[in-house]
Amino acid sequence: MPVPFRRLIPPAAALLALAPVGAWAQTLNFYGVTGLVDMPSAEMQPDGELSANIGWFGPTLRNTLTFQITPRLQGSFRYSGVDGLAIGGFGPNDVYYDRSFDLRFRLLDEGRYMPAVTIGLQDFIGTGQFSGEYIVATKSLTPRVKVTGGVGWGRLGSYESFGSTGTRPPPDTGRGGKPNTGQWFRGPAALFGGVEWQVNDRLGLKVEYSSDAYDLEERQGIFKHRSPLNFGAEYQLTDSVRLGAYYLYGSELGLAAHIALNPRNRPTKGVTGPAARAVVPRPDRRADPDAWSPEWTAQQGAPAILRSNLEKRLAEDGLAVEALAVSGTRAELWLRNPRYDAGAQAIGRAARALTAVMPASVEVFEIVPVVDGMPLSKVRLRRSDIEALEHAPANAAGLRARAEIVDNPRRPAGAQNGTGTYPALSWSISPYSRLSYFDPDAPVRGDLGLRFAGRVDIAPGLVLSGAITQKVAGNLDKYSRVSDSVLPHVRTDGYLYDREDTQLEKLTLAWYSRPGTNLYGRVTAGYLERMFGGVSAELLWKPVDSRLALGAEVNYARQRDFDQRFGFQNYSVVTGHVSAYYAFDNGFHGQVDVGRYLAGDWGATVALDREFANGWRVGAFATLTDVSFNDFGEGSFDKGIRVTIPLNWAIGTPTRAQSTAVLRPVQRDGGARLAVDGRLYETVREYHTQGLDAQWGRVWR
Known part of the structure; x- marks a missing residue:
């Protein structure tokens, strides 16, 4: 029928x-x-x-x-x-x-x-x-x-x-x-x-x-x-x-x-939330010269008091101190931003918090955004510029013209960790959806359920994380077509993984590091995704002010049992890629990955995405490997469209949550790549010059 x-x-x-x-x-x-x-x-x-x-x-x-x-x-x-x-x-x-x-x-x-x-x-x-x-x-x-x-x-x-x-x-x-x-x-x-x-x-x-x-x-x-x-x-x-x-x-x-x-037009006409606190100006030096004296540094416990006061101010904005080092004229804040999708907004709020806490002699603020224990850049601001520009016309552009963005791979001597920074436990319970498209028997199928996720930051750069999903309703398990692929079934047996209502989605231990200037490293081990476990290692070269980044990744992957508990099947493969990334004008980002895929095939993936200042992304990708079109099967080669929508665009409140949908005409085994969380380029680029400049208009919000 x-x-x-x-x-x-x-x-x-x-x-x-x-x-x-x-x-x-x-x-x-x-x-x-x-x-x-x-x-x-x-x-x-x-x-x-x-x-x-x-x-x-x-x-x-x-x-x-x-x-x-x-x-x-x-x-x-x-x-x-x-x-x-x-x-x-x-x-x-x-x-x-x-x-x-x-x-x-x-x-x-x-x-x-x-x-x-x-x-x-x-x-x-x-x-x-x-x-x-x-x-x-x-x-x-x-x-x-x-x-x-x-x-x-x-x-x-x-x-x-x-x-x-x-x-x-x-x-x-x-x-x-x-x-x-x-x-x-x-x-x-x-x-x-x-x-x-x-x-x-x-x-x-x-x-x-x-x-x-x-x-x-x-x-x-x-x-x-x-x-x-x-x-x-x-x-x-x-x-x-x-x-x-x-x-x-x-x-x-x-x-x-x-x-x-249109990504530029929010349903809520903007992101709401607590207003940014005003800059706290210093007293006039001539009227109160003692306030400008750096002698406070000799007081016992002064750095700890400043850190505590700063933590209280930042907590009001949903930000946290990773570490703080202070001297008579300089404060270096290592900053965590779990709330704002715009890194520039987090930096702006941190700078204003510093004006309220730091003694008047501290003129230079150095704000270092930290993700997964890695310092990603250093934004150097002069306090006098912040005070002078707060209410000036075109104040965002004026502040950016005076700000410096440089690399910062090392923690300063004498820095104090934030209170309760390590070890730190976080967890969440949230709904999830998993969709499948273009099956002729049912063009749209899907599951809905709950995801239980947890994370422990054990030490700087060392992260244990995992997620368990519980299906509540859906029909992904109703797929009845047996795979006809002549390649190893690295993706076309996906429907067999959908038959379990309770799934260990992932469980990994990851180590992030800064091996040197312009270098970032990651090693992840465990149950990496629903279908594969193993070990993944990555190295990225990305200067702070460069549009170009180069990376290399190597993985040993073993196919998981269909029940998604702790067992493995016999299939294993060594896979990996060398990658080039480039940030073009007008928000376009290009990526080329060359290497070996999960089915053992060799080839390349080319992707182009357009990103808007509010976090929207729309892009397309295509992969060609040494698998012939006939051996690949329906669709001839892997290709698709992906759309990322930040949640705050829809609800109008600050959050870093986002939803990504990938539309593939068909999912086959050729050109399939391992899905590993925390790949470095997307982690790093937000706080480099290109990423910060794209959102710098929100630095005063």
């Missing part, structure tokens, strides 16, 4: 909460890209916007996640189902599922007389069943009326074509997942176009002439194409949600919902 469409819930919808993004000047089409009804337009969404589209008409349901990568470049991932389409092993009584990617690039901006012009690739990676290419132009005639015209190939060139640009190869119904470059801009070409009228701030009307003949669906009798004209009415329900109703191809009614999130 066909799978009901209600089971095609889009994975993207699970990531999205409604948030204001402003009026939608650029609307989306049924494919989830900027366009009319079924055809694209030349416009782009606002830079950085993430949108989800759910569209249904006739036998087709499309779920699309679209990200405006740059002002000119837009990318989309789509998961579609066509009821009754018999193709690629699906019978006429099945729902045919298809995963596809789109890319669009705006060649020309709209001018006074010139239209915007965009070139696009639809379904350019995969089987190519719905592939099409186009060049399209859009011009605004008035602030509320736009016209669009373009030429399309593939599906977009199938109705009333006016010519051809060579022979278009047939779609690949095999493994899929490969760029179908042989089809691009090949075959018959046809014209399409339309008009969009924004009647008022809520209502929009669309009419278009489509160049898609829906030949495949017509041949199989599941769709009637009676007219190339499509009509639509859309209503802006909220600033984030636009709903549409349509009449398509003279035969079908359609419905769509478009949901948009």
Whole structure:
């Protein structure tokens, strides 16, 4: 029997909460890209916007996640189902599922007389069943009326074509997942176009002439194409949600919902919480010269008293003293920040606490952020600058211009540890969710439960941590397809791990260190993840002020028993990578990993993420190894999209918690990498120059 469409819930919808993004000047089409009804337009969404589209008409349901990568470049991932389409092993009584990617690039901006012009690739990676290419132009005639015209190939060139640009190869119904470059801009070409009228701030009307003949669906009798004209009415329900109703191809009614999130716009309009305390200015030196005398350093117990007073002030902001060293003119604070997602905000609050506690003779504050016992940098501030700039215009930029950020791998002599710093126990009980996407029998499956996590900081850099999960509800254990992988089953047996309701998720002992200037080290041993245990060692070279970082990791991993207790299976492997990281402009971060993966295959992973100042991240990755596309299986090679949303963006209160979702078209054994917590680059970079500068605007908050 066909799978009901209600089971095609889009994975993207699970990531999205409604948030204001402003009026939608650029609307989306049924494919989830900027366009009319079924055809694209030349416009782009606002830079950085993430949108989800759910569209249904006739036998087709499309779920699309679209990200405006740059002002000119837009990318989309789509998961579609066509009821009754018999193709690629699906019978006429099945729902045919298809995963596809789109890319669009705006060649020309709209001018006074010139239209915007965009070139696009639809379904350019995969089987190519719905592939099409186009060049399209859009011009605004008035602030509320736009016209669009373009030429399309593939599906977009199938109705009333006016010519051809060579022979278009047939779609690949095999493994899929490969760029179908042989089809691009090949075959018959046809014209399409339309008009969009924004009647008022809520209502929009669309009419278009489509160049898609829906030949495949017509041949199989599941769709009637009676007219190339499509009509639509859309209503802006909220600033984030636009709903549409349509009449398509003279035969079908359609419905769509478009949901948009812009990382720059918080639902709560900002992060709330206790206001920062004011800077405490020192008395005038001429009026009270004794207050400026460094003789206080000779008083017995003075450093301990200062540390205690500072701990009380920092505790009000959710911060903690790792260590403190003071002299007559200088204070070096090693700072823990378990609360604020912006390191610069934590440093700003620590600096103000120091103005309230330190004697007047202390002019230089050196604040050293510490994570997992590692000092990551030193931010050197002059107290007189803090006092002078607190209420000055552009005070954040002024303070940054006078601040120094340098490396600091060694603890100063005579530093006193914070009270109760080591050993220290922390624990939590929190809900968890584990999701699985794109199984044809159930496109979205998942488990919900509780996670019991604990951590003991035994000594500086030595951390014992673990987590146990207890399933409360879910259906991940209902997966019934036996893996057909010819590689070692390092991931495709994952459903066997989901059968246990109580799981030892991880239990590790980790040692973090600073071997030298610009160097960071990690060794982790134990039950590293749900499927593997072993030992992992990593070394990272990352100068404080450098955009470039280089790393190396080596692991011995052994596969865990399916019951996720303490036993192991026979499979083991030595795996590892050398890595290069680079921080580009505009929040882009690139990463290349070259080495050996869990199945013993050799290859490389390339990843590119865009990070926003509030912690949002959207990125994509792809892995190619010496495993052939046929041996890899469905999808041909590993690839995916990942989205990280900081919790404080949604709730508006300070927290470092965040949620990350990884959308893979398919999870196979090739290109699988060990999942180890605490990898160094993500741990380190937040408190280096690039990371602090990105969030320095919050230093006074």
